[in-house]
Amino acid sequence: MTKEQAIEKLVDQINSDMAIFVGILAIVLAAFLYFQWRLSDKQIKKMKDETRQELEETYHFNEMRRDINGLNNNLKSIKKELDTLMDTVEKLKTSISNNEHDISKLGKLDNNLFNTSEMKIDYDSIQNSMERAMIESEISSLIYSKDKEKSKELVNILKDKIVNIISSEKTNNIEKIEFLSKAYRQLKNSNNNEANKLGDILHENYSQFIMPGLSIGPVNTPDMGIDESK
Numbered sequence: 001m002t003k004e005q006a007i008e009k010l011v012d013q014i015n016s017d018m019a020i021f022v023g024i025l026a027i028v029l030a031a032f033l034y035f036q037w038r039l040s041d042k043q044i045k046k047m048k049d050e051t052r053q054e055l056e057e058t059y060h061f062n063e064m065r066r067d068i069n070g071l072n073n074n075l076k077s078i079k080k081e082l083d084t085l086m087d088t089v090e091k092l093k094t095s096i097s098n099n100e101h102d103i104s105k106l107g108k109l110d111n112n113l114f115n116t117s118e119m120k121i122d123y124d125s126i127q128n129s130m131e132r133a134m135i136e137s138e139i140s141s142l143i144y145s146k147d148k149e150k151s152k153e154l155v156n157i158l159k160d161k162i163v164n165i166i167s168s169e170k171t172n173n174i175e176k177i178e179f180l181s182k183a184y185r186q187l188k189n190s191n192n193n194e195a196n197k198l199g200d201i202l203h204e205n206y207s208q209f210i211m212p213g214l215s216i217g218p219v220n221t222p223d224m225g226i227d228e229s230k
Contacts, residue, residue, distance in 0.1 A: 151194035
């Protein structure tokens with residue numbers, strides 16, 4: 001073997017060894033990098049967990065989340081109540097609008113319905129009827145009275161009131177006939193002596209207003225005096 005061949009073989013051997021060395025070195029470096037990456041990943045995860053735990057302990061995120069959830073639920077309830085309230089307000093607006101419309105209709109009614117000057121009320125007739133009713137009530141008191149002095153007082157009161165009714169232009173003849181005929185029958189059918197005397201006075205002075213079928217005496221001047229001789 002010549003010197004050049006030996007050198008060439010030595011160089012080839014060195015290159016082969018160098019390639020093997022570089023391959024081994026690459027494998028070792030790759031393994032190192034892999035384990036370094038794994039270690040870094042675990043450290044990062046651990047750091048994250050530790051940081052999260054520290055923040056949780058410091059700021060109580062779980063409690064904050066619970067509070068936030070509670071607030072959200074309250075906000076939902078409030079929103080629901082507000083929606084219900086708004087519906088109620090809209091209904092009230094509609095009701096008020098309808099009432100205003102009805103009031104407007106009432107305001108347009110003919111004012112003549114409320115104009116008392118155009119209402120045909122016969123106040124004189126009403127007053128006359130009330131006076132006759134009061135006289136009839138006093139006649140009833142006289143009929144059933146057992147007190148002679150009180151009966152005489154009632155007769156005097158009734159005479160004046162009956163004169164006013166009969167002499168009033170507000171009382172027509174039909175009303176006079178109905179009123180006096182009824183009063184006469186009640187007075188004459190009574191067991192009260194004073195009532196009977198008053199009935200006789202009515203017949204003597206106002207026989208023209210007594211209904212047919214009853215005793216009719218002469219028409220006298222209506223002085224309504226009681227004849228003490230009877």
